[in-house]
Amino acid sequence: MPFSDQQSAGPLMTRAHEYFRRGTANAEGWSMLIDRHRRSEAFYRDRWSHDKIVRSTHGVNCTGSCSWNVYVKDGLITWETQATDYPRTDPDRPDHEPRGCPRGASFSWYTYSPARLKHPLVRGGLLERWREARAGGADPVAAWAQIAADGSHKAQRGRGGFVRATWEEVTELVAAATVQTIKEHGPDRVTGFTPIPAMSPVSFAAGSRFLGLIGAGMLSFYDWYADLPAASPQVFGDQTDVPESADWWDASYLMIWGTNLPMTRTPDAHFMTEARYRGQKVVVVSPDYSDHVKFADDWLPAQPGTDGALAMAMGHVILSEFWVKRRVPRFEEYARSYSDLPLLVTLRQRDGAYVTDRFLTAADIGEGGKNTQFKTCVLDDRTGRPAVPNGSAGFRWGEEGKGRWNLLLDGIEPVLSLHDRSDADVVAIDLPRFDIGETEGGGVMRRGVPAMRVGEMLVTTVLDLMLATYGVARDGLPGDWPQGYDDASLPYTPAWQEAITGVDRRMATKVAREFARNAEVSGGRSMICMGAGTNHWFHSDETYRAFIALLVLCGCVGVNGGGWAHYVGQEKIRTLAGWQTIAGALDWRRPPRQGQGTSWYYTHTEQWRYDRFRLEQFASPLARGVFDGQTAIDAHAKAVRLGWMPGLPTFGRNPLDLADEAQASGTDPVAHVVQELKSGRLRFAIDDPSAPASWPRVFFVWRSNLLGSSGKGQEYFLRHLLGAEKDAVMADELTGDDQPGGVTVSTDAPRGKLDLLVSIDFRMTTTGIYSDVVLPAATWYEKYDLSMTDMHPFVHSFNQAVPPPWECRSDWDAFKAISEAFSTLAADHLGTRRDLVASPIAHDTPGELAQPGGRALDWRAGECEPVPGVSMPNLQIIERDYAAIAEQFVSLGPLMEALGSTVKSASWKPVEEVAWLAAKNGIAANGRPSLERPQQVAEAMLALSGVTNGRIATEGFRSLQERCGVPLADLAERSEEARITFQDTQVQPRRVITSPEWSGIDEAGRSYAAFTINVERHKPWHTLSGRMHCYLDHEWMLEYGEALPAYRPPLDFRRMLEGGRPVVRDGIPEIQLRYITPHSKWSIHSEYQDNLHMLTLFRGGSGIWMSPEDAAAIGVGDNDWIEAYNRNGVVATRAVVSHRVPRGMCLLYHSKDRHINTPRSEITGTRGGTENSLTTITMKPTHMIGAYGQLSWGQNYYGPTGANRDSVAIIRKRTAEVTF
Amino acid sequence: MRVRSQMSMVMNLDKCIGCHTCSVTCKQVWTNRPGTEYVWFNNVETKPGLGYPKRWSDQEHYNGGWTLDKKGRLRLKGGGRIKKLASIFANPDLPLIDDYYEPWTYDYETLVNAPLSDIDPTARPHSQLTGKPTDVTWGPNWDEGLAGGPKTAMSDPLLADMQEQVRMTYEQAFMFFLPRICEHCLNPSCVASCPSGAMYKREEDGIVLVDQDRCRGWRYCVSGCPYKKVYFNHSTGKAEKCTMCFPRIEVGQPTICSETCVGRIRYLGLVLYDADRIEEAASVPDERDLLDSQLSVFLDPNDPEVCAAARADGIPEDWLEHARRSPVYDLAVRWRVALPLHPEFRTMPMVWYVPPLSPVVSTLEQDGYEADPDDIFGAIDHLRIPQQYLANLLSAGDTEVIRGVLHRLAAMRAYMRKREVLGQTDDTLPQAVAMTGPELERMYRLLAIANYEDRY
Incomplete structure (x- = not known):
């Protein structure tokens, strides 16, 4: 200045x-x-003056994680502005400052807003009954038993009538309910939900640590939010790892495909706008002219949900021009080392042709050694024979593989294609296509591949299968091949996609060619930013695999400025190791009890009773019939019993009683449980999902607005899980043969399973409104915590600008109080108990070698023996001292030094760190390092993680390099002395250290890009082959026809309307539109849409955007009240008419919620719902696969997603007067 | 020559992401108080659209700014002293509250306090002016992102002479964002309109302020400002406006809107000008000459004579140094890529804008199959935002001016791409836009790297 x-x-x-x-x-x-x-002029100078400025950030799941200055005057928070003191990267690239957005800039409004929760609240009827039951000093646990048995408080949920109570009274009530539930039903009937640890890991850990210690279940969120790109574990064997936004600067060709960067990545969008001046070309694929289209050089307006078709056509162009007509040495060299394109796949005969089967393995060619069924093969050009390169999962586990888990080819020259080889024949194969056919399973196309014999088996390469799939003809191959780009009759040409997406074939061709050419001349600096717009679909994994294939074919993954950049909900808990330890209470007990969100909600909100999608309708016509007659809940039940996925509650009995019984059986307790299961005397809870013995009873939700925001099928939640008096479900339950066959279907669908719903928040939302107990939380400017994400390489701190006002408390303090009340009651009622914990077979453990060949053998059907950890879940008996929970909660437990930490095959023992923490934090009553206060918890997380502690990163890399046999430790050794303490983060955002917790290199002068360690150091991906997978050979993948990338259209939305109570046809014109729920510009991520500033900056509430033509067709004008409905529920809102929107679709920004200016619906008379009143959970069975390489369980790593884009809404103008 | 220094701003619309952070931080700091609920010193508008207040740039309606009389003399469009005295109790040119919007809030308390009822509570809106329940029908950013497009955007005054060319259809959709603050004009019509002498332009930095002690609430500043950036505080009864955050500027900090601009589009800098030449420059007969005439008033801070005169006029040495390093001078004067907003209002505004690029019109992309993948940028004549539209906003309708700027931006991108991707230096690109390679690179660094110390 x-x-x-x-x-x-x-x-x-x-x-x-x-x-x-x-x-x-x-x-x-x-x-x-x-x-x-x-x-x-003094007036304005006074207005500007303030007493202090405190650095903090926002604990919102937006992936922004920005550093803010919070201004305080006269003890009150006045406003906030962005911090601008980020460490700098490099003089030749833009800095990160200032990071923030209008949502963040208006956050302080919440501090003193009239919707702020100031005191503990309990629903009046419940509190009255509680006080009656407690009268005369009656035992609290017995009191709760009485209330739970009565259950009459449930019908009052959502109807107002909260009464203020004290923390002491409320924590006792909550503790009594928890103790009583554990005692009568089991700890796995207590469940917690909170999302996204990276946005405030200490607050996350507060509840999850308490729940972990008592043996309650924690549900996953990333898959439930549908933000998990299932393609990532499928292709990379990694949950998600992506470039930070500063790496957009390194891209010289950027496709933005399903993520609205300026709107949802506001703090970092400038890296894109600025990179354009450096010569970057920006291409945007979007159905509507949205904010990011403004920055495009070319706009490809693909119809919603058809992105996979466009990507496949681009793959057709790239394979044709850069792999067949002309060959690019860099692309081929890259593919040989890092992709599965040269791997050999066996072919199986079927109906006069062949179909693709599984990978050829070392076991097939008679190689000696261990784990041979998990060692994939290539054809070695030097010998003309199959060879086994290093790096596959078979080398990852066991002594024999030590030093060979790497991607060095060691002299092997993998052949990419068998075409034109004298030792190869030509055969016809049948491949699935999904753009035609009677069902959503699609049809068949017959094409040729070159193939050769290996012993009895016929094999070809993945590249040859890709060329056949994409329809790229080569000389001498039989089958139906498109006659050129203009041939629209066969997949996957530019003309073929034009008919589906609406994108001009020439534009599609041009962009594909430019994309690949740019990668060729720039060394892989072509990037695709993708997100909710393409990821929230039922078949998004196939869409994403089509995107990623483009990047693999052009050598872009693991290159700065290249690769996939998935941006939705992927907030990255950089301090993974430290967080995981404390959040899971792994310092006291292992394993924690984990649940999978989507399937849990699907089951317990009874949505499966209404689900009209049957699995065989999606199975490929080339399938063997594994899914015949199956529904999603049948597949889920199977996945639970095969050890693929968790189910909570797990068994139809209290696991504490079960452990006692097993212990008393006189035999090995685990063997006893196996025997009980095998005999059928013991059943999994999922086998009878509606039985009271399978109900969850107590539910904690914090840092989340589950009901108002993420609850797909919201009205089913209200009806079945909560038993609220009113809901807007209009669907009919399945009857007769339509019902699931693999589980018990009771006749009366239960209503009101939960005895107690507790929410902790700083504002009143729909979740609070429907809770029994609401506890007032500190806001983000009133507590200490950490924050980080993958959008930037920094660790931030939350700090107290002012102490929590009124009776608000930080999450840590709230759960500490609950744990104290719990322990007091538990001492008498529970004492020390044994608990039988069943956990799925996990990824990144030797368990991923459990089920060779990816065959789904069912012990219950007698196809194999039930063996824990092999063909069924791991079973362990754990001891819990329930009276000591409070003490354990506030101290770091002894397993830290005894067992250490293992993250993604890197291990260390933080002995020094525990000693340091004891000195820094002080000692708790039990002699262990104290975790009494949130700052101490943050300190522990930083000390126990590699990204913030160079010693741990180095020790971890040393252990990993021993396994890999390639140098890795040097990546961290230069930072071995470096530590980031909590105080450091209070002074300035701190740049993290390269750590084996993640796949990229964090170093000075360079942006973070995922998988750079894999590419630069030849460290394998965590997949079956160690390489990136275009081909997936699990039996269920083959059944679904998804062994390879393909275009699968959005779900047939007619099923969204079938089987519902018809709305009275009263002559009001209606229109059916594709229903899209993207992230809003005016809410803080997907939740905080009730902020007055944000509401003022648009239209004061939600609205459904629609095209002028569609609006005119039903007589709707801009800002008219409308109702949108389908069988799942109804939304009452206003119309936003804009020519920005194409015909045939409408947009309702996520999250709408229903507590702001939402009238009663004229159709149902209920409160017009949230965007999720029109959605429902649909589960894809391929997301349930486990125990096989990268397709193995990890919480928030792999599991069915809560897809929400495949829906349809019927819209009509409101005719009745608006009432509230 | 009388040398004055002016604190001025450039906003790069080509980088603006339309996030409105500037609006919110400004609101929170300055107008988050009774009487100014509806006031946004800084707002962001979607173009095409009506803006805030509605159709503010339509001076046939609002009569703001200056005009030339029959003799070519500069006159307030809203009329002189006599007319003002005649209409002092009923100013017909004032915007109404509905032209802005009726501010509202919600009965949020009901969410917590609602008694047991038959249905879940919801918070309803009520007016912040009357306290009564209201139906929200307009706001400060009602037509954001082309909302209500066909109905409202066609009334955008910038489209008045373009009805034949522009349709509000999906196929022709285009948009960009226009953040606006007070222009702190060299020739401010608000100051000239004030009957009380309460408005002034600070000599040292050119910031235009309302003296809160002297303001009598006549509101002629409101109608006199063609940008509608002076507001009436209905609680104090005084006018208020953007202060260019002078309490921050005075201690060496950028304005709130600038520092919190996440798109990093804003530049602050000093410009020296000759105060004796304002009237002459604002009075050129042809509106299209106003850009050049305004530029001619600016003084070259590297010219020794200018520096000598500036020192004589009391401008300190470090201010001269900052005028020499001014990004505003570089962008507006040296490279001429930033343009004034509605120069035809003749107020000589001092917040300038780099016009936006936009996607090519896809219907013109007919060469996909033969396209050369090494030649990837579309021609600027094929961009979706009509050049006439930008010209109506930033160059008094002169499309050649717009073309000139867009050409320079395009040349910069092509030049840098060749260098950064292919490792080649192509001097024909800067030459075609009358620049040198090093100049183009300096411009690139200022626009693309744009670090804190370069922006302010």
Whole structure:
């Protein structure tokens, strides 16, 4: 800034038109200088003044994680502005400052807003009953038993009538309910939900640590939110790892495909806008002319949900022009080392042709050694024979593989294609296509591949299968091949996609060619940013695999400026190791009890009773019939019993009683449980999902608005899980043969399973409104915590600008109080108990070698023996001292040093760190390092993670390099002495250290890009082959026809309307539109849409965007009240008519919620719902696969997603008067 | 020559992401108080659209700014002293509250306090002016993102002479964002309109302020400002406006809107100008000459004579240094890629804008199959935002000016791409836009790297 202090009141310039005062005119007589005081300027100087500025951030699941200055005056928070003191990367690239957005800038509004929760609240009827039951000092646990048995409080949920209570009274009530539930039903009937640890890991850990210690279940969120890109574990064997936004700067060709960067990545969008000046071309694929289209050089307006078709056509162009007509040495070299394109796949005969089967493995060619069924093969050009390169899962586990888990080819020259080889024949194969056919399973196309014999088996390469799939003809191959780009009759040409997506075939061709050419000349700097717009679909994994294939074919993954950049909900808990330890209470007990969100909600909100999608309708016509007659819940039940996925509650009995019984059986307790299961005397809870013995009973939700925001099928939640009096479900339950066959279907669908719903928040939302107990939380400017994400390489701190006002408490303090009340009651009622914990077979453990060949053998059907950890879940008996929970909660447990940490095959023992923490944090009553206060918890997380502790990163890399046999430790050794403490983060955002917790390199002068360690150091991906997988050979993948990338259309939305109570056809015109729920510009991520500033900056509430043509068709004008409905529920809102939106679709921004200006629906009379009133959970069975390589369980790593884009809404104008 | 220094701003619309952070931080700091609920010193508008207040740039309606009389002399469009005195109790040119919007809030308390009822509570809107329940029908950003497009955007005054060319259809959709603050004009019509002499332009930095002690609430500043950036505080009864955050500027900090601009589109800098030449420059007969005439008033801070005169006029040495390093001078004067907003209002505004690029019109992309993949940028004549539209906003309708700027931006991108991707230096690109390679690179660094110390 140019100015020094210039406060003196000097001579003034003013205007000739002043009436009463005149000064000296200037040369033209036009203006004059006037001398007078300027005292009134003091008004604005006073307004600007403040007492202190405190650095904090926002704990919202937006992936922004920005550093903010919070201003305090007279003890009150006044406003916030972005911090601008980020460490700098490099003088030749833009800095990160200032990071933030209008949502963040208006957050302080919540501090003193009238919707702020100030005191503990309990629903009036419940509190009255509680006080009656407790009268005369009656035992709290017995009191709760009485209330739970009565259950009459459930019908009052959502209807107002909260009463203020004290923390003491409320924590006792909550503790009594928890103790009583554990005692009568089991700890796995207590469940917690909170999302996204990276946005405030200490607050996350508060509840999850308490729940972990007592043996309650924690549900996953990333898959439930549908933000998990299932393609990532499928292709990379990694949950998600992506470039930070500063790496967009390195891209010289950027496709933005399903993520609205300026709107949802506001803090970092400038890296894209600025990179354009460096010569980056930006291409946007979007159905509507949205904010990001403004920055495009080319806009490809693909119809919603058809992105996979466009991507497949681009793959057709790239394979044709860069792999067949001309070959690019860099692309081929890259593919040989890092992709599965040269791997050999066996072919199986079927109906006069072949179909693809599984990978050829070392076991097939008679190689000796261990784990041979998990060692994939290539054809070695030197010998003309199959060879086994290093790096596959078979080398990852066991002594024999030590030093060979790497991607060095060691002299092997993998053949990419068998075409034109004298030792290969030509055969016809049948491949699935999904754009035609009677069902959503699609049809068949017959094409040729070159193939050769290996012993009895016929094999070809993945590249040859890709060329056949994409329809790229080569000389001498039989089958139906498109006649060129203009041939629209066969997949996957530019003309073929044009008919589906609406994108001009020439534009599609041009962009594909430019994309690949750019990668060729720039060394892989072509990037695709993708997100909810393409990921929230039922078949998004296939769409994403089509995107990623483009990147693999052009050598872009693991390159700065290249690769996939998935941006929805992928907030990255950089301090993974430290967080995981404390959040899971792994320092006291392992394993924690984990649940999978989507399937849990699907089951317990009874949505499976209404689900009209049957699995065989999606199975490929080439399938063997594994899914015949199956529904999603049948597949889920199977996945639970095969050890693929968790189910909570797990068994139809209390696991504490079960452990006692097993212990008393006189035999090995685990063997006893296996025997009980095998005999059928013991059943999994999922086998009888509606039985009271399978119900969840107590539910905690914090840092989340589950009901108002993420609850797909919201009205089913209200009806079945909560038993609320009113809901807007209009669907009919399945009857007769349509019902699931693999589980018990009771006749009466239960209503009101939960005895107690507790929510902790700082504002009243729909979740709070429907809770029994609402506890007032500290806001983000009133507590200490950490924050981080993958959008930037920094660790931030939350700090107290002011102490929590009224009776608010930080999440840590709230759960500490609950744990104290719990332990007090548990001492008498529970004492020390044994708990039988069943956990799925996990990824990144030797368990991923459990089920060779990816065959789904069912022990219950007698196809194999039930063996824990092999063909069924791991079973362990754990001891819990329930009276000691409070003490354990606030201290770091002894397993830390005893067992250490293992993250993604890197291990260390933080002995030094525990000693350091004991000194830094002080000692708790039990002699362990204290975790009494949130700052101490944050300190522990930083000390126990590689990204913030160079010693741990180095020790981890050393252990990993021993396994890999390639140098890795040097990546962290230069930072071995570096530590980031909590105080450091309070001073300035701190740049993290390269750590084996993640796949990229964090170093000075460079942006973070995922998988750079894999590419630069030849460290394998965590997949079956160690390479990126275009081909997936699990039996269920083959059944679904998804062994390879393909275009699968959005779900047939007619099923969204079938089987519902018809709305009275009263002559009001209606229109059916594809229903899209993207992220909003005016809410803080997907939740905080009730902020007055944000509501003022648009239209004061939600609205459904629709095209002028569609609006006109039903007589709707801009801002008219409308109702949108389908069988799942109804939304009452207003119309936003805009030519930005194409015909045939409408947009309702996520999250709408229903507590702001939402009238009663004229269709149902209920409160017009949220965007999720029109959605429902649909589960894809391929997401349930487990125990096989990268397709193995990890919480938030793999599991069915809560897809929400495949829906349809019927829209009509509201005719009745608006009432509230 | 009388040398004055002016604190001025450039906003790069080509980088603006339309996030409105500037609006919110400004609102929170300055107008988050009774009487100014509806006031946004800084707002962001979607173009095409009506803006805030509605159709503010239509001076046939609002009569703001200056005009030339029959003799070619500069006159307030809203009329002189006599007319004002005649209409002092009923100013017909004032915007109504509905032209802005009626501010509202919600009965949020009901969410917590609602008694047991038959249905879940919802918070309803009520007016912040009357306290009564209201039906929200307009706001400060009602037509954001082309909302209500066909109905409202066609009334955008910038489209008045373009009805034949522009349709509000999906196929022709285009948009960009226009953040606006007070222009702190060299020739401010608000100051000239004030009957009380309460408005003034600070000599040292050119910031235009309302003296809160002297303001009598006549509101002629409101109608006199063609940008509608002076507001009436209905609680104090005084006018208020953007202060260019002078309490921050005075201690060496950028304005709130600039520092919190996440798109990093804003530049602050000093410009020296000759105060004796304002009237002459604002009075050129042809509106299309106003850009050049305004530029001619600016003084070259590297010219020794200018520096000598500036020192004589009391401008300190470090201010001269900052005028020499001014990004505003570089962008507006040296490279001429930033343009004034509605120069035809003749107020000589001092917040300038780099016009936006936009996607090519896909219907013109007919060469996909033969396209050369090494030549990837579309021609600027094929961009979706009509050049006439930008010209109506930033160059008094002169499309050649717009073309000139867009050409320079395009040349910069092509030049840098060749260098960064292919490792080649192509001097024909800067030459075609009358620049040198090093100049183009300096411009690139200022626009693309744009670090804190370069922006302010």
